[in-house]
Amino acid sequence: MTAPRRIVIVGTSIAGITAAEELRADGFDGTITLIGDETEQPYSKPPLSKAFLAGSETDDDIRLPDLDHLDIDLIAGVAAHGLDRDRRRVLLDGDEVPYDGLVIATGARAATLRDWGGNPDGLDETVLRTADDARALRALLVDGHRLTVVGGGVLGMEIASTAASAGMDVTVIGTTAPMLSALGPYVSQLILDRALDAGVIYSVASKGAVLEAAGGRTRVRAGGETIESDAVVTAVGCVPNVAWLRDSGLSVSPGLIVDERCRVASDIVAAGDVVSLQGRARTPHWSSALGQGRSAAAALLRGDEAEPYVARPYFWTHQFDLSLKVAGEGIPDHEPELLDGDLADLTALWRWSTDGSPVAAVALNRHIPISRLHAHAGQA
Ligand SMILES: Cc1cc2nc3c(=O)[nH]c(=O)nc-3n(C[C@H](O)[C@H](O)[C@H](O)COP(=O)(O)OP(=O)(O)OC[C@H]3O[C@@H](n4cnc5c(N)ncnc54)[C@H](O)[C@@H]3O)c2cc1C
Structure with missing residues (x-):
């Protein structure tokens, strides 16, 4: 295969940046253009539901190391709108960037109840995915106020824990026991016990929750109950950011399908939360983004001679x-x-x-x- 000279990476978070680092570490001396729709400096997401949400970590604390040493052309605050594979161009608003190797690392967005039919009136939903989301949610963590968290997965339970520590009266609505699919019943019960000890109310509503307007507020209907609170946050999973690839002809459901070397097509690779490994459940975790970012870069440079990506799912969580x-x-x-x-x-x-x-x-x-x-x- 001919090694690419112009590599474009779309997505400026951990998967995209890891791919850029790996390309340089592997000796790639062509141009790297990094395109991202966020304006703030790349940051780490795991603290957003933990110390950063609590206010004990600052913007500086969560920043990823800067990219100066990588000699990258950074296009920040600009979204990729489309991909023209015939002409090998990433399409921006009124502009386009040519590539001969492309890394897709556009991650995922927060899923909402609207995605699952639980928000028939199209009410605004508070979610947590970006640093701005965390800042907005932090402003709602008021001692003595009531917070309803819809979603008993890892993110929902971390938010519940942080909010309870801030003195809030927290109710979590899950479709199962807390984090059951990720941790099984034994550890789930342990987490539930610690949450209850911290004063959190946990309700299981197997058919899910529905949001409805109540005066100026949002309230939650779940399992025959109506829960009133000062604020509601939705934490119901994440959806791969693939809308911009709609007309590209790539297979994007449930995420961007990659082969065992994170390749999507001969000159396109993908990494991180946007990815779906063939025949496996998605693993939208930090360590997957790191591992896939490295493998994707290697595959772009060395094709079949690159080591295959070995999926070894791993994540961590801090709560209570x-x-x-x-x-x-x-x-x-x-x-x-x-x-x-x-x-x-x-x-x-x-x-x-x-x-x-x-x-x-x-x-x-x-x-x-x-x-x-x-x-x-x-x-x-
Ligand atoms: C609050 C929170 C807490 C977490 N805690 C943990 C944890 O404790 N442990 C753990 O293992 N994992 C955790 N995760 C998951 C982990 O952070 C993700 O797996 C990781 O961030 C994925 O990295 P990524 O680069 O693939 O995608 P993302 O971090 O989603 O980044 C994708 C980037 O691409 C940009 N983008 C999207 N579309 C476009 C476009 N069309 N054009 C240009 N740019 C675009 C996005 O704005 C974003 O900057 C957490 C996630 C969140 C949200």
């Missing part, structure tokens, strides 16, 4: 007094094996096995190298 690191997928329903730790002081290293083979491991309130956690989870 729990710090959890999770390796593996599909935690089974049965109780885990306790490898180490003591639940009496809220520390544990758990492992789940299926048919005698390890499939997942979770560390609770413990420092453990990620590689060791992967090993416990049976991930080479």
